[in-house]
Amino acid sequence: MVDVTTGGRPDQAASTAPAIELKGISKAFGPVQANKDIAIRVMPGTIHGIIGENGAGKSTLMSILYGFYKADAGEVFIHGRKTEIPDSQAAISAGIGMVFQHFKLVENFSVLENVILGAEDGPLLRPSLAKARGVLKQLAAEYELNVDPDALIQNLSVGHQQRVEILKSLYRQADILILDEPTGVLTPAEADHLFRILDNLRREGKTIILITHKLREIMEITDTVSVMRRGEMTATVKTAETDPAELAELMVGRKVLLRVDKTAATPGKNVLEVRDLRVKDDKGIVRLKGIDLDVHAGEIVGIAGVSGNGQSELLEVLGGYADGTGQITLNGQPLDLTGKHSDGQSRRARGIAHVPEDRQREGLIMNYFAWENAAFGYHRDPKYQSGLLMNHRAMIEDTERKIEKFDVRPPNAHLTAKNFSGGNQQKIVVAREIERDPDLLLVGQPTRGVDIGAIEFIHQQIVALRDQGKAVLLVSVELDEILSLSDRIVVMFDGEIMGYGPAETANQVGLGCLMAGLGGTDTEAMQGWTISDAASAEPVDPSKSLIEAVDEKLHEKEAREARKNG
Amino acid sequence: MDLMTVLQVLDSTVRLATPLLLACLAGLFSERAGIFDIGLEGKMLAAAFFSAAVASLTGSVWLGLSAGIGASLVLSGIHGLASITFRGNQLISGVAINFLAAGMTVLIAEDWFSQGGRTPSLIAGGRFDGITLPFAEALRDLPVIGPIYYELISGHSILVYVGFLTVPLTWWILFRTRFGLRLRAVGENPAAVDTAGVSVVGLRFAAVAICGVLCGIAGAYLATGLQAGFVKDMTAGRGFIALAALIFAKWRPWYALYSCLLFGLLQAVALRYQSIEVGGLVIPVQFMDALPYILTVVILAGFVGKAIPPRAGGEPYVKER
Numbered sequence: 001m002v003d004v005t006t007g008g009r010p011d012q013a014a015s016t017a018p019a020i021e022l023k024g025i026s027k028a029f030g031p032v033q034a035n036k037d038i039a040i041r042v043m044p045g046t047i048h049g050i051i052g053e054n055g056a057g058k059s060t061l062m063s064i065l066y067g068f069y070k071a072d073a074g075e076v077f078i079h080g081r082k083t084e085i086p087d088s089q090a091a092i093s094a095g096i097g098m099v100f101q102h103f104k105l106v107e108n109f110s111v112l113e114n115v116i117l118g119a120e121d122g123p124l125l126r127p128s129l130a131k132a133r134g135v136l137k138q139l140a141a142e143y144e145l146n147v148d149p150d151a152l153i154q155n156l157s158v159g160h161q162q163r164v165e166i167l168k169s170l171y172r173q174a175d176i177l178i179l180d181e182p183t184g185v186l187t188p189a190e191a192d193h194l195f196r197i198l199d200n201l202r203r204e205g206k207t208i209i210l211i212t213h214k215l216r217e218i219m220e221i222t223d224t225v226s227v228m229r230r231g232e233m234t235a236t237v238k239t240a241e242t243d244p245a246e247l248a249e250l251m252v253g254r255k256v257l258l259r260v261d262k263t264a265a266t267p268g269k270n271v272l273e274v275r276d277l278r279v280k281d282d283k284g285i286v287r288l289k290g291i292d293l294d295v296h297a298g299e300i301v302g303i304a305g306v307s308g309n310g311q312s313e314l315l316e317v318l319g320g321y322a323d324g325t326g327q328i329t330l331n332g333q334p335l336d337l338t339g340k341h342s343d344g345q346s347r348r349a350r351g352i353a354h355v356p357e358d359r360q361r362e363g364l365i366m367n368y369f370a371w372e373n374a375a376f377g378y379h380r381d382p383k384y385q386s387g388l389l390m391n392h393r394a395m396i397e398d399t400e401r402k403i404e405k406f407d408v409r410p411p412n413a414h415l416t417a418k419n420f421s422g423g424n425q426q427k428i429v430v431a432r433e434i435e436r437d438p439d440l441l442l443v444g445q446p447t448r449g450v451d452i453g454a455i456e457f458i459h460q461q462i463v464a465l466r467d468q469g470k471a472v473l474l475v476s477v478e479l480d481e482i483l484s485l486s487d488r489i490v491v492m493f494d495g496e497i498m499g500y501g502p503a504e505t506a507n508q509v510g511l512g513c514l515m516a517g518l519g520g521t522d523t524e525a526m527q528g529w530t531i532s533d534a535a536s537a538e539p540v541d542p543s544k545s546l547i548e549a550v551d552e553k554l555h556e557k558e559a560r561e562a563r564k565n566g
Numbered sequence: 567m568d569l570m571t572v573l574q575v576l577d578s579t580v581r582l583a584t585p586l587l588l589a590c591l592a593g594l595f596s597e598r599a600g601i602f603d604i605g606l607e608g609k610m611l612a613a614a615f616f617s618a619a620v621a622s623l624t625g626s627v628w629l630g631l632s633a634g635i636g637a638s639l640v641l642s643g644i645h646g647l648a649s650i651t652f653r654g655n656q657l658i659s660g661v662a663i664n665f666l667a668a669g670m671t672v673l674i675a676e677d678w679f680s681q682g683g684r685t686p687s688l689i690a691g692g693r694f695d696g697i698t699l700p701f702a703e704a705l706r707d708l709p710v711i712g713p714i715y716y717e718l719i720s721g722h723s724i725l726v727y728v729g730f731l732t733v734p735l736t737w738w739i740l741f742r743t744r745f746g747l748r749l750r751a752v753g754e755n756p757a758a759v760d761t762a763g764v765s766v767v768g769l770r771f772a773a774v775a776i777c778g779v780l781c782g783i784a785g786a787y788l789a790t791g792l793q794a795g796f797v798k799d800m801t802a803g804r805g806f807i808a809l810a811a812l813i814f815a816k817w818r819p820w821y822a823l824y825s826c827l828l829f830g831l832l833q834a835v836a837l838r839y840q841s842i843e844v845g846g847l848v849i850p851v852q853f854m855d856a857l858p859y860i861l862t863v864v865i866l867a868g869f870v871g872k873a874i875p876p877r878a879g880g881e882p883y884v885k886e887r
Contacts, residue, residue, distance in 0.1 A: 066761075068885065087763065088760065088761050088762070088763045089763030089764075091763075092762075092763050098761065100761070104755065104757045104758040104760075104761040104762075105755065105758055106750075106751045106754045106755045106758050107754065107755065107877065108754060108877075109750075109751065109754070113747060113751075114758070116747070117747060117748065117751050117758065117759065117762050117764075118748070118759065118762025118763050118764045119762065120744040120747070122744070123743055123744050123745070124742065124743055124744070125741075125742055125743060125744060125746075125747055126742070128744070168762075
């Protein structure tokens with residue numbers, strides 16, 4: 001274990017006591033050792049990253065620090081003083097603030113009410129609210145943490161809700177801030193803004209612990225980084241002295257290929273043809289406003305976009321669990337968009353396989369065995385039948401074959417789906433769908449909540465399917481994934497296609513603009529791209545940064561929808 | 567219909583709405599904190615019996631009231647223990663409390679008084695009498711205002727005034743105090759309260775206790791104010807109508823007042839017009855008696871619109887990341 005005494009910042013004296021020091025922290029849940037003898041030192045005024053795969057024990061460690069769990073063994077020192085943290089109240093008074101991955105906000109309360117909740121000054125609300133209003137104004141100016149104090153949480157974007165969580169901590173005068181996977185739910189622009197906020201906080205001397213599984217974020221913002229694997233702290237290094245490949249190896253325990261290894265695509269005939277597809281949801285909001293789309297054999301078409309701009313609805317219509325209007329043909333034959341031949345069963349029969357966006361709700365039944373899940377949707381297949389009954393033996397044997405081929409761990413077909421990690425759950429879904437040899441594979445968020453090792457594998461499988469001459473339609477909110485996996489990219493905003501073109505000429509900035517419905521010079525710079533008229537070409541106000549313009553545009557859309565929901 | 571008849575119906579509305587209102591506000595506190603309570607009926611019934619029994623035995627209505635509140639609090643404690651501490655199903659616990667109260671009251675009444683499961687009729691001192699408000703007599707003869715003040719506003723028992731004053735008080739507590747903010751938060755997202763360092767269990771028990779006190783007053787009013795003594799099943803579904811009123815009111819105090827007055831009016835009309843002739847067709851008494859309940863169903867089915875209950879309602883809080 002590498003010991004780091006200074007945070008890598010010149011103004012920090014080596015003699016300063018660490019803001020947080022953990023010694024020998026262990027925690028077990030039954031037979032599972034979530035944390036094993038963890039030691040860590042975080043210097044004040046630094047951003048310390050903790051990286052590790054899902055289930056490596058990062059969140060458990062932070063929950064111990066915030067008083068949610070009690071450690072079985074070990075000691076916590078805050079600013080050099082040994083501190084007991086039996087509950088959240090103790091953590092707050094020790095100056096620790098926590099921004100959870102799933103926000104702990106009251107949706108129908110205002111920002112102010114959420115901020116003062118639990119930190120009121122007296123039995124009556126009025127003075128507390130007035131004081132908080134003043135403090136928020138000051139914090140907003142100091143750290144670029146602007147939020148309308150009277151807005152209801154449910155009307156705020158995810159990025160703003162996160163700012164409220166940070167404000168909550170700062171209002172309680174936290175000087176150590178823990179953020180658990182903070183960018184998982186943010187748009188690229190929002191993530192950039194968050195990092196600016198974190199930078200400001202560091203400059204003011206706050207200590208920040210950033211938990212993430214994204215290597216890029218670690219490299220971008222942290223001063224030091226600790227790597228966790230299987231409940232143990234495997235290394236702590238200065239960020240400046242490491243690189244993503246080394247960190248990935250430390251995380252997974254073997255060399256990992258970080259980029260997708262693929263050859264140029266050789267597109268064949270048109271497999272999927274979508275014309276003027278329109279979808280209205282049950283609240284009457286139009287989600288798809290006339291989509292035209294082609295996917296050819298032997299290519300991966302990636303749909304980029306901020307979540308909630310119609311990509312899910314597109315997958316739902318194609319996968320057969322939402323109705324729409326327009327024309328869709330598969331291999332030249334029309335698909336029913338309503339009625340009894342528009343369900344998932346009929347789609348599968350036509351050769352469309354679907355890896356849904358939310359594997360826990362749409363892809364798997366969490367309480368069912370792996371072998372049951374591995375056959376679902378195809379359970380009427382003759383090979384699983386024996387007379388009137390299902391042939392369990394055939395299903396189990398088939399599953400065991402898939403488990404071996406897709407390296408699902410643990411390799412046990414008799415475990416229920418919920419007992420697998422996110423990555424292995426996803427492998428079960430991918431195995432089920434790909435092994436049917438479909439003509440068209442729909443994939444939604446294939447690697448959301450999936451660890452690096454499994455990401456590599458799943459990406460390889462998708463590319464292999466393409467190389468067999470199959471058509472793949474990929475939906476992902478991860479721009480990196482879209483850029484590395486797709487052959488062609490289509491960008492959606494507010495239910496419309498903003499532009500499309502080859503992946504090799506696309507770049508983050510141009511895509512980011514299109515994802516917010518902005519046209520302009522950055523998008524025109526992408527060669528071979530067709531920009532839709534719907535993307536507003538009006539020049540961005542020069543007084544504002546591009547990021548702010550993107551942010552604003554996305555908010556306009558969210559506000560419009562909130563009003564309609566109203 | 568002359569002014570006097572209207573006033574009499576409205577006067578009766580106020581009396582009949584009072585127990586509904588108190589029970590409805592009781593439910594409001596509990597459900598706003600995320601604890602569903604279909605045991606309002608049982609708590610009222612237990613309170614009605616114990617208030618009447620103690621008032622009858624001691625001759626003091628105030629001791630009766632205290633006993634009623636105490637009985638209701640005990641049942642609230644059971645509900646809290648089952649649904650907060652042991653994280654049981656809140657509906658099952660509520661149903662159990664209703665059964666317990668229905669059986670227990672009659673059993674104890676028979677054992678203590680041997681009058682077929684009822685308490686003796688309460689005489690003066692054992693009942694809450696009407697209070698004549700200041701100047702009621704003096705103003706009585708003024709046109710319009712006089713009768714309204716004398717008939718409608720003055721002359722109710724103290725618990726009626728308590729019930730109506732509880733409305734602004736509830737509003738003030740919920741929306742103007744720290745306790746109210748936390749109470750509403752714990753019904754919406756207990757995790758937010760927990761991570762803010764405030765006890766979820768403590769808040770929910772406080773809410774359930776307030777619910778117990780208000781149900782106790784409601785039950786005591788039934789047996790010692792509205793009527794003179796306890797009879798078997800005397801709540802007659804009022805706890806459930808209060809729940810309906812609570813949903814109709816979308817869990818808001820002032821709306822609760824309006825909806826309880828509406829349900830009270832329906833009961834008052836049914837009581838006054840036992841048989842009505844419409845074009846030679848006599849509407850039977852039974853139909854008039856059933857009308858408030860039928861309208862309850864109709865109103866809930868058709869006129870509530872989108873009522874969003876507290877988001878964490880009915881779910882025990884389990885700490886998780």
